[in-house]
Amino acid sequence: MATGKPATIYDVAARAKLSIATVSRVLQGTGPVSEKARARVGQAAAELNYVPLRAARSLAVQRHEAHGLVLPDLSGPFYGDLLMGYERWAGEHGQSVVLTVTHGNADPRRSVRDLAGRVDGIVVHGNAIDLATIQELRKAGVPLVLVAHPPVTGCDSVRTESASSAEQLTGRLLDAGRSNLVFVGDPASSYDVSERYRGFANAHESRKKVAPEPIRVELTEEAGQGVAATMVAQKRGGGLERVDGLVCANDELALAAMSTLRSADVGVPDDVVVTGWDDVMAARYVSPGLSTVRQPMAELGRLAAQRLHERVTGERTRARNDVLATELVLRDSCGTSGAMH
Known part of the structure; x- marks a missing residue:
C-alpha cells in the first residue's frame, strides 16, 4: 500500500x-x-x-504475550527436544506458546495467517511453510524467526552447523577405507538435510572421488528399515550389496537400518558402518553405539524463543543469524569411539 x-x-x-x-x-x-x-x-x-492482525496490535503498549510456533511435524525425538527448550525459555519469561503443525494441513497458509492474528510473533521451523508465505508475513510486519532455514532478509534465523560436520564424519569413514558410502535421506526435504549431503559430497570431492546420488527417503524408522532390507535382498544382485557404509540424515533412519542389518546377520560395523545425526538418547544405549553428530536441539529452541522476544519487544530491530556448533560423536557403529568438535 x-x-x-x-x-x-x-x-x-x-x-x-x-x-x-x-x-x-x-x-x-x-x-x-x-x-x-x-x-x-x-x-x-x-x-x-x-494478515488478519487484531486491532490491539496497533497499540504499541498492548501485546498478546504469546508466541506462535509453526512446525511441519511433531513425530520423532527432534521436535520434542526443540519444544522443550522453547517452552522452558518462554515460560520463564511469561510467554505462552501457540503451536501450529502444517504437515497434513489442507491450508497451512491460512492457518499461519490466522495464527498471526493471535500472537506477537512467529517462529517457523524448516519447510513448515513456503517462502512466499514467509515473505508475506514479513511484509505485513509480523516478527519472524526462522529455525533450520536459509536466512531471509529481514528475518532472524537460528540454525545448527551441518555441512562441515558432515564432511568431517564422511572423511573419517573414507580415510578408514570405506569406499562405497551412500547418503540416506532426501536433500530436497529440508535445508538441514541438503547441507548434510553437501558435506558428504565435499568429503568425496576433496579426495578425488565422485559422491553417489543420495537414497532419497523420508527421515523415518520405516524408511531406514526399507533401505536396509533392500541391501539385504540385493546381496547377490550386483547393487547395494557393495555398499559398505550408510551415512544417514538422522538417527531414526540410522537406528532402524542398523537393527534391520543386524537381524539379517550383516555385521555392523564389520560389513557396513552406519552413522546418524542428532544424538538422540537411544544412540547412546544401542549396541553397537551409534556414531552420530550431536546438535543442541533444546538450545536451538531456547535461542529461537529469545530472539523472537527481542524482536517483539523492540529490544533489537536488526535481524541476526545464529549458527550453533555441532559435535561429532564417534561410537562403535563406525568402528571407533570418542567425540570431537
Whole structure:
C-alpha cells in the first residue's frame, strides 16, 4: 500500500468490491459464501499482503504475550527436544506458546495467517511453510524467526552447523577405507538435510572421488528399515550389496537400518558402518553405539524463543543469524569411539 501501513479488512473489502460482512465471513470461515466471493477476497488479500492482525496490535503498549510456533511435524525425538527448550525459555519469561503443525494441513497458509492474528510473533521451523508465505508475513510486519532455514532478509534465523560436520564424519569413514558410502535421506526435504549431503559430497570431492546420488527417503524408522532390507535382498544382485557404509540424515533412519542389518546377520560395523545425526538418547544405549553428530536441539529452541522476544519487544530491530556448533560423536557403529568438535 502507498502509505506503508499494514492493510486492514476495510482495504480488502474495498479492493474486492465486497461488503465487510462478506469479507469477514470468508476470512473467518463462517457462514455461506460463494466461491466467486471467496476467490475475490483471496486475490485482494494477497495483493495487499493482508494478515488478519487484531486491532490491539496497533497499540504499541498492548501485546498478546504469546508466541506462535509453526512446525511441519511433531513425530520423532527432534521436535520434542526443540519444544522443550522453547517452552522452558518462554515460560520463564511469561510467554505462552501457540503451536501450529502444517504437515497434513489442507491450508497451512491460512492457518499461519490466522495464527498471526493471535500472537506477537512467529517462529517457523524448516519447510513448515513456503517462502512466499514467509515473505508475506514479513511484509505485513509480523516478527519472524526462522529455525533450520536459509536466512531471509529481514528475518532472524537460528540454525545448527551441518555441512562441515558432515564432511568431517564422511572423511573419517573414507580415510578408514570405506569406499562405497551412500547418503540416506532426501536433500530436497529440508535445508538441514541438503547441507548434510553437501558435506558428504565435499568429503568425496576433496579426495578425488565422485559422491553417489543420495537414497532419497523420508527421515523415518520405516524408511531406514526399507533401505536396509533392500541391501539385504540385493546381496547377490550386483547393487547395494557393495555398499559398505550408510551415512544417514538422522538417527531414526540410522537406528532402524542398523537393527534391520543386524537381524539379517550383516555385521555392523564389520560389513557396513552406519552413522546418524542428532544424538538422540537411544544412540547412546544401542549396541553397537551409534556414531552420530550431536546438535543442541533444546538450545536451538531456547535461542529461537529469545530472539523472537527481542524482536517483539523492540529490544533489537536488526535481524541476526545464529549458527550453533555441532559435535561429532564417534561410537562403535563406525568402528571407533570418542567425540570431537
